[in-house]
Amino acid sequence: MTGRSLLDNRPLCGAVGVAGLFCLVELAGRTGFIDPIVFPLASTIAGRAAALAADGDFLADVVSTLGAWAAGLLLTVLVAVPAGFALGTMPRVESALRPVLEFLRPIPSVALIPLALLLFSDRFDMKIAVIVYAASWPVLINTMYGLKDVDPLAKETLRSFGFGPLAVLWRVSLPSTAPFIATGVRLAASIALILAISAELLAGGASGIGTFIIEAGSSPDALEFIVAATIWAGVIGIVSNTLFTLVERRLFRWHLARTEGAR
Amino acid sequence: MLEISNLTHTYGSGPGAHHALGGIDLKVAEGELVCIVGPSGCGKSTLLRSIAGLLRPTGGKVVLGGTAVDRTPDDLAVVFQDYSRSLFPWMSVADNVSLPLRRKDMDKKQRRSAAMEALEQVGLEGAAAKYPWQLSGGMQQRVSIARALAYRPSLLLMDEPFGSVDAQTREDLEDLTLRVRSHHNMTILLITHDIDESVYVGDRVVVLSKAPARIVGDLRVDLPAPRDQITTREHPDFVHLRAEVGRLVRGMRSQSAPAS
Ligand SMILES: Nc1ncnc2c1ncn2[C@@H]1O[C@H](COP(=O)(O)OP(=O)(O)O)[C@@H](O)[C@H]1O
Ligand SMILES: [Mg+2]
Numbered sequence: 001m002t003g004r005s006l007l008d009n010r011p012l013c014g015a016v017g018v019a020g021l022f023c024l025v026e027l028a029g030r031t032g033f034i035d036p037i038v039f040p041l042a043s044t045i046a047g048r049a050a051a052l053a054a055d056g057d058f059l060a061d062v063v064s065t066l067g068a069w070a071a072g073l074l075l076t077v078l079v080a081v082p083a084g085f086a087l088g089t090m091p092r093v094e095s096a097l098r099p100v101l102e103f104l105r106p107i108p109s110v111a112l113i114p115l116a117l118l119l120f121s122d123r124f125d126m127k128i129a130v131i132v133y134a135a136s137w138p139v140l141i142n143t144m145y146g147l148k149d150v151d152p153l154a155k156e157t158l159r160s161f162g163f164g165p166l167a168v169l170w171r172v173s174l175p176s177t178a179p180f181i182a183t184g185v186r187l188a189a190s191i192a193l194i195l196a197i198s199a200e201l202l203a204g205g206a207s208g209i210g211t212f213i214i215e216a217g218s219s220p221d222a223l224e225f226i227v228a229a230t231i232w233a234g235v236i237g238i239v240s241n242t243l244f245t246l247v248e249r250r251l252f253r254w255h256l257a258r259t260e261g262a263r
Numbered sequence: 264m265l266e267i268s269n270l271t272h273t274y275g276s277g278p279g280a281h282h283a284l285g286g287i288d289l290k291v292a293e294g295e296l297v298c299i300v301g302p303s304g305c306g307k308s309t310l311l312r313s314i315a316g317l318l319r320p321t322g323g324k325v326v327l328g329g330t331a332v333d334r335t336p337d338d339l340a341v342v343f344q345d346y347s348r349s350l351f352p353w354m355s356v357a358d359n360v361s362l363p364l365r366r367k368d369m370d371k372k373q374r375r376s377a378a379m380e381a382l383e384q385v386g387l388e389g390a391a392a393k394y395p396w397q398l399s400g401g402m403q404q405r406v407s408i409a410r411a412l413a414y415r416p417s418l419l420l421m422d423e424p425f426g427s428v429d430a431q432t433r434e435d436l437e438d439l440t441l442r443v444r445s446h447h448n449m450t451i452l453l454i455t456h457d458i459d460e461s462v463y464v465g466d467r468v469v470v471l472s473k474a475p476a477r478i479v480g481d482l483r484v485d486l487p488a489p490r491d492q493i494t495t496r497e498h499p500d501f502v503h504l505r506a507e508v509g510r511l512v513r514g515m516r517s518q519s520a521p522a523s
Contacts, residue, residue, distance in 0.1 A: 154349065156317055157343065157349045159317060159335050160335055161340065162366050163363075178353075254352040255352070257394070257396045258352050258396055
C-alpha cells in the first residue's frame with residue numbers, strides 16, 4: 001500500500017488524525033508543557049472514559065438523555081414535516097408567517113432554555129419542548145425546499161392520468177421531497193442531542209449526561225470526569241450521524257443517482 | 264371523437280402577453296393517427312396541454328367523446344417529450360407503468376400483469392425491476408410509452424416523443440407507434456417538428472403556423488400500409504407530401520418575416 005492510497009482511505013485517515021492528537025496531548029502532559037493538573041493526560045482521560053462505559057450510573061444517564069433525544073426527534077418529525085408541507089403548498093400562509101419565522105430563526109435555541117424552564121414545570125417536558133423547537137428548523141426548511149424542488153412535469157404526468165391534487169401530493173410530492181426531509185432529520189438529530197445536553201446542563205434534573213457533568217464538577221477528579229463524559233457525548237453524535245447517513249444512502253439511492261447524473 | 268373549436272390561448276396579460284393559439288379548429292375521428300407539425304415555439308405543446316386539461320385555454324372549446332374538457336379527462340394518456348422527468352425515479356420501471364392503473368378498477372395482480380404486458384410490447388420485459396435512471400434515453404421513452412399503453416386510453420397524446428433520442432431509436436419508436444395503433448385501434452395525436460416523421464407516421468398531417476398558431480394545412484396521407492422505413496420514404500407520394508408539408512411550414516415563415 002502506498003502513502004497516497006493510505007490517505008485516500010477516509011476512515012483510516014481519520015483514525016490516524018485521532019491517534020496523532022492523542023499522542024500530542026499525551027506528550028504535552030508528559031513533557032510538562034501542559035501541567036497534568038491543569039489538563040489531564042490523554043491516557044488518563046481514555047482510562048476514565050473506558051471506566052464510564054462500564055459505570056451503571058453513567059449508563060443510566062446516557063439512556064435518559066437518549067430517551068429525551070429520541071422522543072424529541074420523533075415529535076419534531078411529526079410537527080415539522082406537516083408544517084413544512086402546509087407552508088410549502090400554501091404560499092399565502094407562507095408569506096403571512098414569513099416575518100415571524102425570519103424573526104424566530106436566528107434566536108439561538110439555547111437562549112430559550114430559561115424561558116422554557118418558566119413555562120414548563122416538568123423538567124422532561126421542558127427538555128422535549130426545547131428539543132422540538134430547535135430541531136424543527138432544519139426539518140421545516142428542508143421540507144419546504146424539497147417541495148419547491150418537485151418537478152412540475154412529474155406532477156403534471158400524474159395529473160394527466162386523472163389523479164387529483166391529494167394523490168399528486170401523496171404519490172409525487174412526498175416521495176420526491178423525502179430525501180430532503182431525511183437530510184433535515186439527520187441535521188435535527190445532532191441539534192436535538194446538543195439541546196438535550198444543554199437543557200440538562202442549565203436546568204439540572206434527575207438524570208442525563210448534562211446532569212452527570214454538573215454533578216461531576218464537585219468531585220476531586222472533576223476535569224477527568226467532565227472531559228470523559230463529553231467525549232462520550234461526541235461519540236454518540238458521530239454514531240447517530242453515521243447511522244442516519246447510511247440509512248439515507250440506502251433509501252434514497254435514486255436521488256443520489258439522479259443528482260450525480262445531472263452533474 | 265375529438266372536437267376542438269376556435270381554441271385560443273394567451274399567456275399573461277398586458278403588453279407582455281403572448282398569444283400562443285390563434286383560433287384552432289380541428290376534428291379527429293376515432294382510430295385516426297394525426298400528426299401536428301409546426302415550427303418550434305409555435306404553440307404545439309400549448310395545444311396538447313389544453314386537450315389534456317392540464318391548462319385552461321383562454322377561449323374556445325375542447326370536446327372529447329361528447330363531453331367538454333374542463334379538467335383532465337379520464338380516458339386519456341400523455342407521453343411527454345422529457346421522458347426522464349416524466350418517469351418517477353423512486354419507483355421501478357414496472358411500478359412506474361402500473362401506477363396510473365390505480366385509477367382503474369384493478370387489483371394489484373391485474374395491475375402488475377397489465378404492466379408486464381405493456382412492457383413486453385415495447386420490448387422491455389427484462390427491465391421491469393430496474394429503475395428508470397438505469398436505462399438509456401430510448402429505453403426510458405419506451406417505458407413512458409408502455410405506461411400510456413397499459414392505461415388503454417381512447418386518446419393518446421404524444422408531445423415530440425422522439426425529439427431527444429438517436430436516429431436509430433427514433434425509427435424504432437416510430438414503428439412501435441404504428442404497431443401499437445394497429446394493435447389497439449387507439450386515436451393518437453402526435454406532435455412533432457420533424458416533417459418527415461409526420462408524413463411517415465400520420466394518417467393525416469396538420470400544419471400549424473408560427474405564433475399565434477393557426478392551422479395552415481390539413482393533408483391526408485395515403486401511403487400503402489404497412490409502412491416501412493426504407494420503402495415508404497422512397498415512395499413518390501411520400502416525397503411529394505413531405506415537400507408539400509415543408510412548403511406549408513416554411514411558407515408561413517417567409518410570409519410573416521416582413522411583419523416582424
Ligand atoms: N407558462 C408559460 N408562460 C408564458 N409563456 C409561455 C408559457 N408556456 C409557453 N409559453 C410560450 O408560448 C409559446 C408556445 O409554447 P409551446 O406551446 O411550448 O410551443 P411548442 O411546443 O410549439 O414549441 C412559446 O413562445 C413559449 O415561450
Ligand atoms: Mg413543445
